[in-house]
Amino acid sequence: MSLDPAESVRRAAITLSAVAQSGLHYADDRYDVDRYRKLEALARELLTVAGGGSDDGWRLQLGDDRGYATPKVDVRGALVDGRERVLLMRERLDGFWSLPGGWADPLDTPATAVEREVLEETGYGARAVKLVGCWDRDARGHTPRLPFSIYKLFFLCEATGEVGPPQALETLEVGWFGLDELPPLSTGRIDPWELGRIVAHHRDRSLPTEFD
Template sequence: MTAVQQRPEDYEDVSAAERVRRVAVELRALAQDGATFAEGPYDQSRYAQASRLAAELFAVLTDRPADELHLELGRDSGYATPKVDVRGVLFDDDERVLLMQERSDGKWCPPGGWADPLDTPTAAVLREVREESGYEAEVVKLFACWERDVQGHTPPLPVAVFKLFFLCRASGTVQAAQELETLDVGWFSLDALPPLSPARVTERQLRRALEHHRDPSLPVDLD
């Protein structure tokens, strides 16, 4: 295995800041992979320096302290791979979408979050729906596997993320959502959406979800 290598066409039609971010992501992945397989202290030191340089680039892009980013990046080890985010999208009979208000930014998105080790994707998304909205649910289909940055989410992250969107339907009883992450829960028409959390979802993604809700035979979106 080798870390991702950017091709010239990967930089076409992107801003200078996005080009720098992609270089930083690749540099960080190379540093992590190198540290995983390096045998001597000299190589370990070199890869640690590369990781610090990646953190400096991210600091310029995000205005976060480089030391904080270096510590955050250092929590991951082993071969560098994308993280996995799962989202459960539910519609009611009036085609309103279920959204929860994030405590972290005060904005709205479908329930979801990072998949945990030992979870199946289905178990992960149903747990997130239950904990963040209070709704018991069942999965209808996986309707999209999207790469976060290709989808234009902000702010940029120092890691690659695959976003798995599941079409779900409510089942069983409804309980109170966990207050740790959720401020409020509600059903919204796509023509009257609250302020969405741009790190987690876009209006275009919700409209695509509605198309899958109307026609579950549509193929999975891959991008």
Template sequence: MSDPSDLVRRAAVRVAALAQDGLAYSVGDPAKDYDTARYRELSELAADLLAAVSTTPREVLRAVLDADSGYATPKVDVRAGVVDEQERLLLLRERSDGLWSLPGGWADPGDRPGEAAVREVLEETGYPVEVVKVVGVWERDVRGKQPPMPVSVFHLYFLCRLTGERVAHSELETLDVGWFGLEELPELSQRRINRWELERLLAHHRDPTLPTEWD
């Protein structure tokens, strides 16, 4: 049976998206002033519902919802799985929570997904890489990432390989960088990655002919 609080959160995310869509097509049209007011109220109700089932302060949730405009679409996060000859994964320690993750982050407008993954690896670890294949396109909620977010997120996971030696970097965006086997993993940043995803990356490294996976 589904967790009731998670059902409420999912419904609130959908309500927030519908409100955002309505505002995108009604704001600025005098004939739709009443619709605009209703959509704004729906957006506030969505924030109330999210706050009721979350430990995140309402003002933070409200800021996340306000950060997007126009027709609501899922946010896109890219992650790069770099595996060495000893089948160790390249991980980095995040500044925000001190926990470990794969290189990656939000894709920026204008980014090509693969180029974004390559750039993130270089900026966060100092290693130059190239993309081998897309391993998976996974939805954050389906993969059980914690804590839940007030928006829908798609994760694009790329298998990458090294193309050279590590570049000396004076200002890496992370606290630390290291190579880890599956049986020696440090504490993972569960809001970003989980062990199952690392296992799938390693499986595709061992057999690159495996088909791309998706939710």
């Protein structure tokens, strides 16, 4: 599949940024450090060309991540009721709907991370029972495009019976939705295809975990 020029530039910039980050982690020669700093700046310049924004904006998005560059890990947890409705939460950041979830924190297991996210963002206690899929964010076409690689882990969960108010910091409201009545989705976090695969795994727990 051929890529449009802007997407080709974006991918090249991500690769350059990762090389620069890893190089800065290992380099101990001041000339090498200077070269990697210049490579880092070039990556931001290319991201500005491909995706708009500003150098300062991309610097902020790339953040203070250091060390060898690896994909970030995003975990999402799904509770599905007897009517095959999925529990969604409306994001305070963009006003759209998503499965509860977010970045996995250091020292958390994937299951611990997703169970905490479900409880905090919906108020429902949950236990992770199955890894439905491990999918690459770019490969699945999520937008907007970001300047780093992300693996998205989707877990099927079971309710523990605990129900309380969600944390107001991130969540505007929660609700149960069938696949034929989905609200406007937060496209950077979830899409209808992924929700469909979750319901399929809810119907048949013997399905194997899916991955890119």
